[in-house]
Amino acid sequence: MTLKVAVLGARGRMGAEVCRAVEGADDLDLVAALDAGEDRSGAEGADVAVDFTHPDAVMDNLAWCVGHGIGVVVGTTGFTPERLDRVNELLGHHPRVGVLVAANFSVGAVLMMHFAERAAAFYESVEIIELHHPGKADAPSGTAAATAARVAAARTAAGLDAPPDATSSGLEGARGARADGIAVHSVRLRGLVAHQEVLLGSEGETLTIRHDSLDRVSFMPGVLAAVRALPERPGLTVGIESVLGLT
Numbered sequence: 497m498t499l500k501v502a503v504l505g506a507r508g509r510m511g512a513e514v515c516r517a518v519e520g521a522d523d524l525d526l527v528a529a530l531d532a533g534e535d536r537s538g539a540e541g542a543d544v545a546v547d548f549t550h551p552d553a554v555m556d557n558l559a560w561c562v563g564h565g566i567g568v569v570v571g572t573t574g575f576t577p578e579r580l581d582r583v584n585e586l587l588g589h590h591p592r593v594g595v596l597v598a599a600n601f602s603v604g605a606v607l608m609m610h611f612a613e614r615a616a617a618f619y620e621s622v623e624i625i626e627l628h629h630p631g632k633a634d635a636p637s638g639t640a641a642a643t644a645a646r647v648a649a650a651r652t653a654a655g656l657d658a659p660p661d662a663t664s665s666g667l668e669g670a671r672g673a674r675a676d677g678i679a680v681h682s683v684r685l686r687g688l689v690a691h692q693e694v695l696l697g698s699e700g701e702t703l704t705i706r707h708d709s710l711d712r713v714s715f716m717p718g719v720l721a722a723v724r725a726l727p728e729r730p731g732l733t734v735g736i737e738s739v740l741g742l743t
């Protein structure tokens with residue numbers, strides 16, 4: 497069966513890549529490629545919409561798609577627990593519709609988050625450095641925020657206190673931002689795509705887990721797997737771990 501796919505944010509960096517990937521797949525049909533200000537009615541009749549837009553736009557797109565019975569694969573970042581609650585609320589009125597939200601669709605980034613979560617219980621110190629292209633709207637990245645949440649939960653479960661840090665003076669921001677109590681440092685540099693390091697340390701050793709997306713094609717296998725899985729997944733799915741068979 498051919499799935500009808502609409503792309504929202506179609507002229508953006510990710511949306512354009514998704515359009516190319518959908519057009520290149522025999523089992524998918526690109527029925528709408530829409531960007532800001534364009535009439536969403538072009539997406540009516542799609543089986544799945546893919547949203548790579550902006551944290552300020554995505555909730556409205558989601559409400560529209562779910563209200564029209566269209567499942568949504570969401571790559572746009574900015575999904576706080578409150579936003580996920582709102583998505584669940586929307587889906588409560590449309591129980592046959594599926595929404596999958598993932599901060600990162602690259603297989604390597606999914607594994608990097610998984611390894612960081614596993615390692616977190618064994619190290620006293622942990623910090624995250626995320627590095628992205630300078631066109632990125634949000635900081636820290638959605639991937640860094642998701643990693644911090646998972647690492648913080650693993651530390652709590654292991655009974656670890658806050659990472660040691662004797663800093664008592666310095667320039668504001670020098671120690672990064674705090675996401676779930678974990679220091680996150682955001683670099684924006686021309687030439688980069690999407691990169692992250694999780695630095696872990698204890699007495700006498702460190703462990704660095706690093707992932708690099710060198711091209712946006714790295715996100716496409718995950719996006720297409722989510723599109724293909726969505727019709728069989730009503731309700732909210734967070735992350736692509738279950739789609740990839742990692743959980």
Ligand SMILES: NC(=O)c1ccc[n+]([C@@H]2O[C@H](COP(=O)([O-])OP(=O)(O)OC[C@H]3O[C@@H](n4cnc5c(N)ncnc54)[C@H](O)[C@@H]3O)[C@@H](O)[C@H]2O)c1
Pocket residue numbers: 504505506507508509510511530531532533548549550551553554557570571572573574598599600601602634638715
């Ligand atoms: N989950 C992932 O794997 C992943 C990977 C890369 C980027 N992202 C996220 O995807 C989002 C987009 O990233 P990007 O680099 O493609 O940004 P971008 O700025 O290149 O593209 C966003 C596009 O969305 C359009 N847009 C804005 N509002 C819209 C609306 N209401 N309806 C339709 N289109 C709208 C913009 O005009 C633009 O063309 C960001 O939140 C980014 O963090 C996620």
Ligand SMILES: O=C(O)C1=N[C@H](C(=O)O)CCC1
Pocket residue numbers: 573599600628629632633636637638639640689690
């Ligand atoms: O390029 C971006 O923007 C990216 N956004 C996601 C994030 O914020 O984690 C995923 C990586 C690329």
